[in-house]
Amino acid sequence: MLVVGPNGVGKTNLLEALHVATQGFSPRTRQDAQLIRTGETAARVVVEGERGRSPIEISLTLRHGQAKEARLNGARLPSAESLRREVSTLVFTPDRLAVVKGAPAARRAYFDRALGRLFPARAAVPQDYLATLAQRNAALRRVQFGNSDTAALAPWTERIAELAAELVSWRRATLERLTPSFKERAGELGLPEARLGYDAEPPTVADLERRLSRDIERGTTGLGPHLDDVLIASGDRDLRQYGSQGEQRLAVLSLLLAEAELLPTPPLLLLDDVLSELDLGRRRILAARVATMGQTVITATHASALPVEPAQLVEIEPGLAESRSTT
Numbered sequence: 001m002l003v004v005g006p007n008g009v010g011k012t013n014l015l016e017a018l019h020v021a022t023q024g025f026s027p028r029t030r031q032d033a034q035l036i037r038t039g040e041t042a043a044r045v046v047v048e049g050e051r052g053r054s055p056i057e058i059s060l061t062l063r064h065g066q067a068k069e070a071r072l073n074g075a076r077l078p079s080a081e082s083l084r085r086e087v088s089t090l091v092f093t094p095d096r097l098a099v100v101k102g103a104p105a106a107r108r109a110y111f112d113r114a115l116g117r118l119f120p121a122r123a124a125v126p127q128d129y130l131a132t133l134a135q136r137n138a139a140l141r142r143v144q145f146g147n148s149d150t151a152a153l154a155p156w157t158e159r160i161a162e163l164a165a166e167l168v169s170w171r172r173a174t175l176e177r178l179t180p181s182f183k184e185r186a187g188e189l190g191l192p193e194a195r196l197g198y199d200a201e202p203p204t205v206a207d208l209e210r211r212l213s214r215d216i217e218r219g220t221t222g223l224g225p226h227l228d229d230v231l232i233a234s235g236d237r238d239l240r241q242y243g244s245q246g247e248q249r250l251a252v253l254s255l256l257l258a259e260a261e262l263l264p265t266p267p268l269l270l271l272d273d274v275l276s277e278l279d280l281g282r283r284r285i286l287a288a289r290v291a292t293m294g295q296t297v298i299t300a301t302h303a304s305a306l307p308v309e310p311a312q313l314v315e316i317e318p319g320l321a322e323s324r325s326t327t
């Protein structure tokens with residue numbers, strides 16, 4: 001589906017609404033208040049569609065100062081975030097370039113979410129590690145302030161070593177799963193020899209004990225997968241530092257396409273402003289590729305940006321989205 005309209009008319013808003021409705025959160029901001037129209041007290045998005053072959057209806061309601069309310073086929077879900085376990089939506093926005101050029105934290109967050117989608121049974125591994133890390137850090141500060149003795153840290157150190165090993169091995173499994181398709185999709189879009197890498201080893205109990213006095217002094221754990229990074233490279237070139245804007249864009253897009261073809265149920269793909277900076281050849285390849293995938297929504301200012309006829313064309317005017325079926 002191609003969504004077209006002039007700048008500022010609400011194309012990104014529409015994509016954001018689809019993401020909020022299907023995943024429970026915005027890809028742009030964690031401040032839900034921003035999602036409610038200025039001057040209004042509440043917002044609601046309702047989407048109907050199919051998951052696999054069964055019909056599905058999701059509604060998400062936001063009210064100022066209240067928890068979000070998500071309903072799946074009428075039944076209230078325990079939290080809006082639990083939508084993520086029900087349906088997958090992958091989004092490209094120009095902000096997503098941060099996955100390649102941003103700080104390591106952006107990559108960790110991105111690949112940990114991919115881990116959860118590719119290995120749903122392990123989706124909690126990153127959170128478990130971080131929650132335990134927070135507890136170990138609190139214990140370190142208790143020792144720092146003399147409210148507890150060093151021996152009390154041993155169980156936390158052991159637990160962190162265990163969970164770190166688990167997290168690193170699932171992160172590696174995630175990268176291994178993604179790499180072949182990532183390389184293929186990137187190669188086809190003109191980014192040769194694309195690869196992902198994870199160099200760090202999880203710390204052992206002995207490693208953690210060795211830096212215990214420093215950790216106590218700082219009140220935080222200075223070693224472990226919460227500090228690791230994922231390499232994104234094309235041949236010998238590290239795209240994190242040396243990629244051009246266009247190459248970084250291709251890398252993010254290839255990651256998305258790679259994951260989309262690996263997920264058991266084709267995800268909803270939301271591609272915002274992806275066409276504007278791609279040359280015609282790459283736009284053609286991208287259009288051909290997404291045509292083989294699940295449902296894809298692409299935005300552009302003009303219909304001519306997409307070199308093929310979309311299955312559906314939605315024209316946005318202020319306050320109105322009008323759909324024209326083209327097939």
Ligand SMILES: Nc1ncnc2c1ncn2[C@@H]1O[C@H](COP(=O)(O)OP(=O)(O)OP(=O)(O)O)[C@@H](O)[C@H]1O
Pocket residue numbers: 005006007008009010011012013014034035036037038273301
């Ligand atoms: N909470 C809000 N309440 C009211 N208006 C808002 C709110 N959040 C954003 N807007 C406005 O919605 C308008 C539409 O923005 P949007 O980013 O969707 O446009 P767009 O069609 O994607 O434009 P572009 O082609 O420039 O990317 C903007 O003018 C923006 O300021």
Ligand SMILES: [Mg+2]
Pocket residue numbers: 011012013272273
């Ligand atoms: Mg926009």
